[in-house]
Structures are given as C-alpha cells and as structure tokens.
Amino acid sequence: MIQQIYPQVQHxxxxxxxxxxxxxxxxxxPHEDAGKCQQVHGHxxxxxxTIAxxxxxxxxxxxxxxxxKKLIHKRFDHTLLNDHHDLFSSTDSNYFPTSEGVAKVIWEIVQGELDKKMNKPNCVQVFVRETPTSYVVYRPKHKEGAQ
Incomplete structure (x- = not known):
C-alpha cells in the first residue's frame, strides 16, 4: 500500500x-448533473x-x-455501491454513492459498531480518495458534551 498523507482532525x-x-x-x-458519472464506472x-x-x-x-477492515472492506470491496439499497439511495441526494455519500455511510457504519463498545471510542474522520486528484473528508459534528 502506498503511504498517503491525509488531513488530521483535532481532538x-x-x-x-x-x-x-x-x-x-x-x-x-443517479442525477443528470453528474455528467458521464451517470454511467457505471469503477474506482x-x-x-x-480515524477513531479516537x-x-x-x-x-x-x-x-x-x-x-x-472486516466491517468496511468485506462489505464493499468488488461490489456495485448502488446495489447496497440499505445504505445508498437513488432519490435522496444525501445518500447517493458519491465520494461524500460513501464517506458519510462508512462513518455511520463504523460509529454504529463503536457505539456498542464499552470503551466508547468515536470515529472522528473518514477520508475517501476516489482518484489520485480527488478526495473527500467527512467529520461528524460534535455531540453535545462530547470532546
């Protein structure tokens, strides 16, 4: 794996x-403004x-x-993201499988599992690089009383 540099989150x-x-x-x-990205393609x-x-x-x-790794890689690797109807939507733009949507969904999956743990870790950032020149960072808003 090539070493990557990604933004750090303060906590x-x-x-x-x-x-x-x-x-x-x-x-x-699934939107007309997506241009050629309306067609099936892969990355x-x-x-x-990042968990803290x-x-x-x-x-x-x-x-x-x-x-x-099991939670995320096993679920998504070698799949068509749009086929994950429980996670992505063809009508709600907040859940289109864009890089932004993928990062948000990964955070939701990870944090859902972390919430079950007694030591209560938090997923503070999800970084998704779709191409060598394009990436998204998702950071949840702080909960009241959280760090």
Missing part, C-alpha cells in the same frame, strides 16, 4: 488509530478511518484493526 482524546484500506468498487450517480478507493478515545477495551485495543 482531545488520549488515543487515535487510523485504518487504511483500498476498496475496488463500481458506482454511478480503487483509498479509505482512511480515552479508554482501551478488555483486550488492550482502542478498536481491533481487523474488525474495522
């Missing part, structure tokens, strides 16, 4: 982990997920790296 947590992965997937954008997405927290779990991890 006050003690621990931060970053999980990188490549996902080969196809998609199309090798580079994804970086103050407490380790009972096995000494903030989060096990393998569990994050």
């Amino acid at each position: 006050n947590y003690v621990f931060e982990l970053n999980k990188d992965m490549h996902i080969a997937a196809a998609h199309f954008i 090798t997405y580079f994804v970086n997920i 927290g103050d407490e380790l779990d009972e096995s000494g991890f903030l989060v096990n790296f393998a569990s994050i």
Whole structure:
C-alpha cells in the first residue's frame, strides 16, 4: 500500500488509530448533473478511518484493526455501491454513492459498531480518495458534551 498523507482532525482524546484500506468498487450517480458519472464506472478507493478515545477495551485495543477492515472492506470491496439499497439511495441526494455519500455511510457504519463498545471510542474522520486528484473528508459534528 502506498503511504498517503491525509488531513488530521483535532481532538482531545488520549488515543487515535487510523485504518487504511483500498476498496475496488463500481458506482454511478443517479442525477443528470453528474455528467458521464451517470454511467457505471469503477474506482480503487483509498479509505482512511480515524477513531479516537480515552479508554482501551478488555483486550488492550482502542478498536481491533481487523474488525474495522472486516466491517468496511468485506462489505464493499468488488461490489456495485448502488446495489447496497440499505445504505445508498437513488432519490435522496444525501445518500447517493458519491465520494461524500460513501464517506458519510462508512462513518455511520463504523460509529454504529463503536457505539456498542464499552470503551466508547468515536470515529472522528473518514477520508475517501476516489482518484489520485480527488478526495473527500467527512467529520461528524460534535455531540453535545462530547470532546
């Protein structure tokens, strides 16, 4: 894997982990303004997920790296993103499988799993590079009382 440089998110947590992965997937954008991206085409997405927290779990991890890869890579690699009807929409532009939509959906999946953990880590950033010259960063708004 080629080393990537991606934006850093500021936080006050003690621990931060970053999980990188490549996902080969196809998609199309269901909107007339998408131009040629309305046609099915593929990318090798580079994804970086940043998780932060103050407490380790009972096995000494903030989060096990393998569990994050399994959660995201196994689900999306070598798929047509538009076929994930439970995650992406053909009518709600907030859930089109654009880079922005992919980053948001990955955050929702990851944070949903993190919310089940006793040590309560938080996904503070999802970076999705669609091409060598184009990427998106998704950072959730801070919850009231969160760091």
